[in-house]
Amino acid sequence: xxxxxxxxxxxxxxxxxxxxxxxxxxxxxxxxxxxxxxxxxxxxxxxxxxxxxxxxxxxxxxxxxxxxxxxxxxxxxxxxxxxxxxxxxxxxxxxxxxxxxxxxxxxxxxxxxxxxxxxxxxxxxxxxxxxxxxxxxxxxxxxxxxxxxxxxxxxxxxxxxxxxxxxxxxxxxxxxxxxxxxxxxxxxxxxxxxxxxxxxxxxxxxxxxxxxxxxxxxxxxxxxxxxxxxxxxxxxxxxxxxxxxxxxxxxxxxxxxxxxxxxxxxxxxxxxxxxxxxxxxxxxxxxxxxxxxxxxxxxxxxxxxxxxxxxxxxxxxxxxxxxxxxxxxxxxxxxxxxxxxxxxxxxxxxxxxxxxxxxxxxxxxxxxxxxxxxxxxxxxxxxxxxxxxxxxxxxxxxxxxxxxxxxxxxxxxxxxxxxxxxxxxxxxxxxxxxxxxxxxxxxxxxxxxxxxxxxxxxxxxxxxxxxxxxxxxxxxxxxxxxxxxxxxxxxxxxxxxxxxx
Numbered sequence: 001x002x003x004x005x006x007x008x009x010x011x012x013x014x015x016x017x018x019x020x021x022x023x024x025x026x027x028x029x030x031x032x033x034x035x036x037x038x039x040x041x042x043x044x045x046x047x048x049x050x051x052x053x054x055x056x057x058x059x060x061x062x063x064x065x066x067x068x069x070x071x072x073x074x075x076x077x078x079x080x081x082x083x084x085x086x087x088x089x090x091x092x093x094x095x096x097x098x099x100x101x102x103x104x105x106x107x108x109x110x111x112x113x114x115x116x117x118x119x120x121x122x123x124x125x126x127x128x129x130x131x132x133x134x135x136x137x138x139x140x141x142x143x144x145x146x147x148x149x150x151x152x153x154x155x156x157x158x159x160x161x162x163x164x165x166x167x168x169x170x171x172x173x174x175x176x177x178x179x180x181x182x183x184x185x186x187x188x189x190x191x192x193x194x195x196x197x198x199x200x201x202x203x204x205x206x207x208x209x210x211x212x213x214x215x216x217x218x219x220x221x222x223x224x225x226x227x228x229x230x231x232x233x234x235x236x237x238x239x240x241x242x243x244x245x246x247x248x249x250x251x252x253x254x255x256x257x258x259x260x261x262x263x264x265x266x267x268x269x270x271x272x273x274x275x276x277x278x279x280x281x282x283x284x285x286x287x288x289x290x291x292x293x294x295x296x297x298x299x300x301x302x303x304x305x306x307x308x309x310x311x312x313x314x315x316x317x318x319x320x321x322x323x324x325x326x327x328x329x330x331x332x333x334x335x336x337x338x339x340x341x342x343x344x345x346x347x348x349x350x351x352x353x354x355x356x357x358x359x360x361x362x363x364x365x366x367x368x369x370x371x372x373x374x375x376x377x378x379x380x381x382x383x384x385x386x387x388x389x390x391x392x393x394x395x396x397x398x399x400x401x402x403x404x405x406x407x408x409x410x411x412x413x414x415x416x417x418x419x420x421x422x423x424x425x426x427x428x429x430x431x432x433x434x435x436x437x438x439x440x441x442x443x444x445x446x447x448x449x450x451x452x453x454x455x456x457x458x459x460x461x462x463x464x465x466x467x468x469x470x471x472x473x474x475x476x477x478x479x480x481x482x483x484x485x486x487x488x489x490x491x492x493x494x495x496x497x498x499x500x501x
Contacts, residue, residue, distance in 0.1 A: 001487075002432040004394035004408040008421070010440040014387040015342035017413050021334075022380040023065030023122065024058075025292060025350040026110070028073045029097050030317035035363040036353035037113060038105050042364060050113050053367045057359050058117045058352065061373060062380025067122040067169065067291050067348045068110055072096035074172050075128035075180040079138045082106025084157050093311060095180055100313045107142065108159045122209075122291070122348070124169035125195070127188075128181030132195050139168075139202055167207045167346065169291065170195055173214040173242065175224050185224045189231030196235035209238040209289045209346075216243065216265040222272055229276040229286065238289040238346065241269055244296035245329060252325060252457065253397065256426040256491065257405035259332040262293070266340050288340075290347040293333055295326045295372070296356045318355045322370045324469055324491060325457040331375030331493035332424045335411045338379075341387045349376060360463070368466035371459075374452050378471065378495045379422060382448075385415025394434075397426070408432055408488070419443055419498045425488035428457075432488045439482030443498040446484070449477035453492035 026032055040049035069077060076095050082103045089103040107123075114121055123142065125135040137150055142163045144151035151162070173179050174188045183191070188211065196208045210232050213221045225239060243265055245258040266288060273286040297320050301307070306317050322330075330349075337347050353359045358373035394408035410423045419441045425432045450471040461468050476487040477496060488494055 002395050002407055002427060002430055004392065004432060004434045006393070006410050006434065006436040007391040008388055008412050008436060008438050008440060010388065010414060012389040014339060014389050016386055017338070017383045018341050018345045019064045020120075020346040021337050021341065021344070022062055022376070023067065023291070023346060023348040024061075024063040024352040025067045025071070025348040026069070026352050027071030027355065028069050028094065028101055029071060029351070029355050030319065031314050031354040031361070032351050032357070033105050034102070034314035036361055038109075039363065048109065048112055050116065051361065051367065054353060054359060054361060055113075055116045057367055057369065058119075061358060061377045063117065063119055063352065064380070065120045065122050065167070065346065065348065066114060066352065067124065070096075070124055071172055072179060074124040074126050077126050078130070079107065079126070079134065083108055083141070083154070097317060098307075098311070099315055100311050102313060107163070108154070108157060111159070111163050120167075121163060121165050122167040122169065122346075123165045124172055127171040127191055127195055128174060128179060128183070131191070132198050135195055136198055136202060139199055143203065166205075167209065168199065169209045169211075169240065170236070171211050174211045175218055175220055176214045185220065185227035189228040192228065193232040193235050196232060200235060207238065208236045209240050209291065210236040212239040212241050212269055214242050216261065216268065222268055225269055225272040226276060229273055230279075233276050233280055233282065233284070233286065236286070238287050239269060239273055241265055241288055241290045242292035243290070244292070244294055244298065245333075246295055246297050246299070247325070248401070251400055252428060252491075253426070254399040254401035255325065255329060256332075256424075257399045257402045258329050259336040259409065260402045260405050262333055262336050263340075266290075266344060270343055285343070287346075288344045290337060290344055292348060292350040293337075294350050294356050295322065295329055296320065319360070320356050321460045321462060322372045323458045323460045324371055324452065324454045327371035327375055327452055327469070328424055328491055328493045330372040331379065331422070331452070332409055334376060334379050335409060335422050335424070338383065338387050338411050338413065339389070362463055366463070366466065368461060368463070370461055371452070371469045374471050375493050378450065382420040382495055382497050383413040384418065384420070385413055388412040388414055408434060414441055417500060418447070421484070421496045421498070423488060423494045425490060425492045427490045429490050431490060434486055434488055436484040437482065438479070438484050438498065441498065444479065444501040445499050446477055446479050446496065447499040448497040449474040449486065449494070451489060451492050451494040453489040457491040
């Protein structure tokens with residue numbers, strides 16, 4: 001049995017637990033919105049047509065911020081189509097996902113849904129095919145109290161109070177040739193700077209996110225960030241990161257170490273951003289909005305019958321069914337985001353419902369939790385206070401894709417009255433015995449210890465078996481003389497909550 005030891009020092013603070021780390025993402029893609037969030041004929045639908053069974057699951061998930069309405073979708077989106085009387089809203093083609101958009105859910109409706117879930121809106125503007133003036137119009141419609149043409153239009157449309165959106169994304173994945181209206185770094189950087197400057201002239205306290213690379217594997221990665229930020233650094237607050245992972249060719253060992261690639265991605269982007277800041281002799285720091293991250297079986301989607309020539313409303317697309325291994329990786333990626341909370345101050349799990357999502361629904365039927373739901377919801381509930389950097393002494397193993405990786409990974413959070421430790425065991429076949437020195441936390445009681453694991457790492461929850469995989473109490477956890485000991489099953493994610501006696 002592999003053994004590991006972890007030292008926790010209450011003084012080794014990385015940064016505060018950022019509630020925006022537990023953000024999510026809703027795009028007008030597949031069934032995320034229609035028959036996901038919104039299904040007026042569903043037995044649980046409220047008067048606005050929103051599925052309340054989904055609302056309850058989102059509240060349980062603990063999602064705090066929701067990026068909307070895209071994603072690739074935003075690059076062909078006319079925001080004006082989605083406000084005003086529903087009967088007069090046009091049906092449009094969405095080129096990014098080759099489907100039809102009814103515009104029956106728009107900004108004002110989505111803001112109502114956000115209030116049901118106590119979530120904050122992060123709004124994306126279409127700079128790809130529209131530009132500065134439509135972004136300013138959307139800002140006026142969304143945020144200005146009253147007395148202007150567009151704020152009064154919002155009031156006439158039934159929303160008297162402004163939405164007061166603080167975070168704004170300046171487009172989406174503008175480096176990607178799949179993106180409608182994609183640009184070079186030079187062209188996008190100049191446009192982003194002009195758009196950001198104009199938006200901040202309207203409201204200097206906005207938090208603006210400029211597009212970084214669509215992934216660390218992009219051929220322009222690093223150079224894209226440098227060029228874009230050289231133009232926009234003085235006007236924006238965040239640079240975005242996007243990363244998706246999956247099992248390649250059955251290589252589960254590499255997949256379980258995906259968090260090491262995310263860490264490299266963050267390191268590179270921060271180094272590039274800080275380099276630009278130093279060149280500009282600026283005291284300002286650009287932080288990261290990791291506003292798309294998840295496990296996504298993209299290759300399988302591209303090879304499936306989902307991709308065809310039909311123009312359909314809300315087709316089934318990207319409805320990945322997640323395994324135990326997928327959930328362990330999602331939990332580990334979230335741990336990595338916490339470890340970088342000094343500079344990664346916002347993140348969005350992509351996406352929320354049906355589309356590569358922790359929550360699934362059936363039209364007219366039930367909603368249920370995917371395996372990936374659990375590590376996210378438990379971490380969101382238990383993480384508080386400050387993130388503590390662990391010192392981990394554990395065996396390593398060699399992966400084909402990511403080099404050497406630790407068998408055990410961990411992170412901890414703590415405030416005055418409670419603490420939480422999150423762990424993964426990446427070993428494919430052996431349980432691991434882990435001891436954790438928690439004396440500096442001055443907490444003497446295990447409040448909760450749960451593990452997500454299964455004898456089959458590919459087990460999953462489905463419509464027919466909605467509770468096939470659930471977290472279970474880890475009865476091996478023990479705390480004595482300031483040392484916490486626990487046994488971690490192979491391919492597992494674990495959370496331990498500590499409190500006062």
